[in-house]
Amino acid sequence: MRPVSSKAKIGAKELTALLTMYVVPNAFLSYPSAISHSGMEAAWMEPLLSGVIAMVLFLMVQTLIRRHFKGLDFIEIAKETFGRAFAILVALACAAYLLASTASVMREFEENVITTVLPLTPILMVGLLFILVVWYMAYCGLEGIARTSLILLPILVAGIVAVCLMTVNWWKPYLLLPIWGAGPEAVEAGSLRYSSIFANVLLVCILYPHAKDDKSFRRVGVVSILLSAVLLSGFIAVYHMVFTPQQANHMTFHLYQLARMIFLGRFFQRMEAIFIFLWVTSAVVKMAFTLWATAYLLASAFQWPVYRPILPALALGCFSISMVPTDVMSAVQWEQQYLLGWGWTIVFALPLGVVSLASLRKRGRRGRLRHA
Amino acid sequence: MTVNDSVLDEQFTLVPSDDGHSGGDSGDGMDETKNRSDSDEGKQGDHIPSRIDDMKADLERIFTLPDNKDIVVRPFTVGTEHPWRALLVFVDGMADKTIINNHILQPLMLLSQALEEEPVNGRMEVVMETLLPGNQVNRTATWQEVVPGILAGSTGLFVDGCDEALVVESKGWEHRNVGLSQTETVVRGPHDAFTESFRANTGLVRALFRSEHLVTEILEVGKLAKTDVAVMYVRGLTNKRLVGEIKRRIQAVDVDYLADSGLLEQFLEDDPHFLVPQILSTERPDRVAHMLSEGHVAVFVGNSPYVLTMPVVFWTLMHTPEDAYLKFPFGWFLRVIRWSALLVALLLPALYVAVTNYHPEMLPTDLMLSIAGSRELVPFPVIVEILLMEFSIELIREAGIRVPSVIGPTIGIVGALIIGQAAVQAGIVSPMLVIVIATTALASFVIPTYNLNFGIRLARFAFLAASALFGFYGIALLACMILVNLSVQRSFGVPLLAPIAPALRASPDVLARGPGFVMNERPAYLLTQHEWRQKPYTRPWSPVTRPKGVKLRRRRETK
Known part of the structure; x- marks a missing residue:
């Protein structure tokens, strides 16, 4: 088993793929519904604006870490500056968010599987299979998850582009009008509120010491945010050229709904089943990454030499939490209200706050030493 | 007591023990063999005695003479005027008798009449320097060095008083000549293949790769019977740590006898439980030569006609030498066909089960009706139907290998009748399924690496089970598991999915095949001592392939 102290080194392309694979599956979750509700016809602008916000914050955090805390992760920074107790609190907060996020994703995908593919299979069985694969992938470690992402990302991008293009005969560009949808203020508010899907700021704090090449890490963040924002925005734009925002508000599984519309002659029709591969594989990667990150944060905070033994417990916890909402609408509501709505506190505010304060404190210490 | 004694102790005392099989004839025989072996091994560690009678006695003990009829001990005298008593020892069937008669016995017995009376301790000097015309003669003073030489086909010469x-090198046992490749045939390219001769095999590679930097180090594996294992690499190019690691793993192999390269492969692989091979075994000298030039290491095992090359990445297992010998659009096309075949061989039956059981809506109505119509009379569920057919195909495949060649064509007829006609007419399987299974079988034969083919066959059954239970959902989850498992596997420290995941520099010869003149860099994952294989542009005279910004030198000079 690889001890937490010996950190796996991941190349720039794998990291880019991993961060992109973390963000893009939101296209299959309730995110399109949420931004359709807030931005209406202009919902496609929201991922772009959220991306800009995330990128600014990412660059700030990355610069601070590179200047003051080279080779340290988020928890190590907190530990070094504010002590172990504070680091544990921070780790617990992040782990709770990641675990809840994994559970939420899991429940939504389970519901999607039952609605679309296996209507007669019990949700427990669907969830059990899901969590077993996610656990195995997290067990294989960051290297395995990142390499799998690199292989799957082109398939995901090609799949999303294919779904978009294959519905070209249903596109009604006028559905995107009025161009500002619910108004610029509403678009801005929605972009801010739901910007937490770009969890790159938190992830950069976790992944920073795992980057093989410190210099290219900035490029990794920028490219992954850009790619995710463009893909999400493109998908939402196409989606809204096929379905109105009002329709989108009442749908839960947007990629599936779009794929169902494919009709390119008598032979190429009803191809939604093919895209099961797309959303199942990307969901597994996303969940495996968050499960790994949860275990890694806890191991780092509590100074465990390895993170693997906690994985079964976390997987079981995740599975149990995913079963808490009574139905799919409760799960979606839960996600939109708490994880998407308040996620920015963990994803942006916490890492930025910790790293900024730690940097200030470090600078202050240096200054005192210089004057002494 | 030598190292070998301990091995023999383990071998012959552990077998008849608790389960009550000890005793009786076999037990006695073992004890006797053990005792004899102990004394023989003990003797082997000793120096060779100087009296010819003592030598003979030692030889009788070591080789169990006169019971052992394979060993020939030929007493004779060197010279006639002042004859010296001598002994010649060789293994019948392994040594070349022409060499022994014409180049050892004849000069020693007939051409040595005018020998001067030499001091006893100078006799060996005279024999070696003036009487033996053989090209390889080694002088040694211990049984430990003489006995393996004799067992390897050389001839031992002993002279009284020395x-x-x-x-004397006299290897000459019967073996198959260099023949055509059986499992890696090509249309364009060399057709010769390795054979059951260690030295012929190393020679075949050296004939292709004529470089003074090509080094062959020979190790021995096996304690009861030794097998030569040659480690071949290019000094100054191949990663030194890689060579060291391979030698370390070979030297750590602790077996009594190593029969074939397939066995050594299992001892050397990083994870022998994994379905995908982590070492490439090939019977083609040109492939070994090419891989050596890239910075891989080749391992020859005794007289095995398969040579191991390592490390290997997953993508290499889908390559054939022909891809490089053909013009690149054709090589590229072959790769596309092969990768498609891999997917078909792995997934087609599972997709058929998933579509018919769980996702019939994705089929166009006409096709769905056609499938439903063809299945109307079939009494089994699709999964049973498909397992029956898969089992039949596996039977035919296995029977095709084991059946005596004289009745070989029968298998084809029986198979075609069972699968193609009778099963459909009896209503056991549907015609559509026959097409699916036949296409899958064809696709699996396209996979160029035999070991990978096995892995795909087994994985196909796993996908079948997943699709029968959970449709596309099961297939997608299993694909994720296999993918992540593949991505963390290593071959001698090299990630199996390199240079794609992790992304590393490499020439365009991974998934597709680029033109030969742009294969400039060696694979980065091999960490070779020289990264560049050839200049960045190898056709400077050609305006068609010259990179932009590069001008011909002659033009610059005229300017």
Whole structure:
């Protein structure tokens, strides 16, 4: 088993793929519904604006870490500056968010599987299979998850582009009008509120010491945010050229709904089943990454030499939490209200706050030493 | 006591023990063999005695003479005027008798009449320097060095009064000549293949790769019977740590006898439980030569006609030498066909089960009706139907290998009748399924690596089970598991999915095949001592392939 102290080194392309694979599956979750509700016809602008916000914050955090805390992760920074107790609190907060996020994703995908593919299979069985694969992938470690992402990302991008293009005969560009949808203020508010899907700021704090090449890490963040924002925005734009925002508000599984519309002659029709591969594989990667990150944060905070033994417990916890909402609408509501709505506190505010304060404190210490 | 004694102790005392099989004839025989072996091994560690009678006695003990009829001990005298008593020892069937008669016995017995009376300790000197015309003669003073030489086909020469022996190269056992490749055939390219001769195999590679930097180090594996294992690499190019690691793993192999390269492969692989091979075994000298030039290491095992090359990445297992010998659009096309075949061989039956059981809506109505119509009379569920057919195909495949060649064509007829006609007419399987299974079988034969083919066959059954239970959902989850498992596997420290995941520099010869003149860099994952294989542009005279910004030198000079 690889001890937490010996950190796996991941190349720039794998990291880019991993961060992109973390963000893009939101296209299959309730995110399109949420931004359709807030931005209406202009919902496609929201991922772009959220991306800009995330990128600014990412660059700030990355610069601070590179200047003051080279080779340290988020928890190590907190530990070094504010002590172990504070680091544990921070780790617990992040782990709770990641675990809840994994559970939420899991429940939504389970519901999607039952609605679309296996209507007669019990949700427990669907969830059990899901969590077993996610656990195995997290067990294989960051290297395995990142390499799998690199292989799957082109398939995901090609799949999303294919779904978009294959519905070209249903596109009604006028559905995107009025161009500002619910108004610029509403678009801005929605972009801010739901910007937490770009969890790159938190992830950069976790992944920073795992980057093989410190210099290219900035490029990794920028490219992954850009790619995710463009893909999400493109998908939402196409989606809204096929379905109105009002329709989108009442749908839960947007990629599936779009794929169902494919009709390119008598032979190429009803191809939604093919895209099961797309959303199942990307969901597994996303969940495996968050499960790994949860275990890694806890191991780092509590100074465990390895993170693997906690994985079964976390997987079981995740599975149990995913079963808490009574139905799919409760799960979606839960996600939109708490994880998407308040996620920015963990994803942006916490890492930025910790790293900024730690940097200030470090600078202050240096200054005192210089004057002494 | 030598190292070998301990091995023999383990071998012959552990077998008849608790389960009550000890005793009786076999037990006695083992004890006797053990005792004899102990004394023989003990003797082997000793120096060769100087008296010819003592030598003979030692030889009788070591080789169990006169019971052992394979060993020939030929007493004779060197010279006639002042004859010296001598002994010649060789293994019948392994040594070339022409060499022994014409180049050892004849000069020693007939051409040595005018020998001067030499001091006893100078006799061996005279024999070696003036009487033996053989091209490889080793002088040695211990049984430990003489006995393996004799067992390897050389001839031992002992002269009375000398506490030394000469080991004269005389290997000449019967083996198959270099023949056509059986499992890696190509249309364009060399057709020769390795054979059951260690030295012929190393020679075949050296004939293709004529470089003074090509080094062959020979190790021995096996304690009861030794097998030569040659480690071949290019000094100054191949990663030194890689060579060291391979030698370390070979030297750590602790077996009594190593029969074939397939066995050594299992000892050397990083994870032998994994379905995908982590070492490439090939019977083609040109492939070994090419891989050596890239910075891989080749391992020859005794007289095995398959040579191991390592490390290997997953993508290499889908390559054939022909891809490089053909013009690149054709090589590229072959790769596309092959990758498609891999997916078909792995997934087609599972997709058929998933579509018919769980996702019939994705089929166009006409096709769905056609499938439903063809299945109307079939009494089994699709999964049973498909397992029956898969089992039949596996039977035919296995029978095709085991059946005596004289009745080989029968298998084809029986198979075609069972699968193609009778099963459909009896209503056991549907015609559509026959097409699916036949296409899958064809696709699996396209996979160029035999071991990978096995892995795909087994994985196909796993996908079948997943699709029968959970449709596309099961297939997608299993694909994720296999993918992540593949991505963390290593071959001698090299990630199996390199240079794609992790992304590393490499020439365009991974998934597709680029033109030969742009294969400039060696794979980065091999960490070779020289990264560049050839200049960045190898056709400077050609305006068609010259990179932009590069001008011909002649033009610059005229300017």
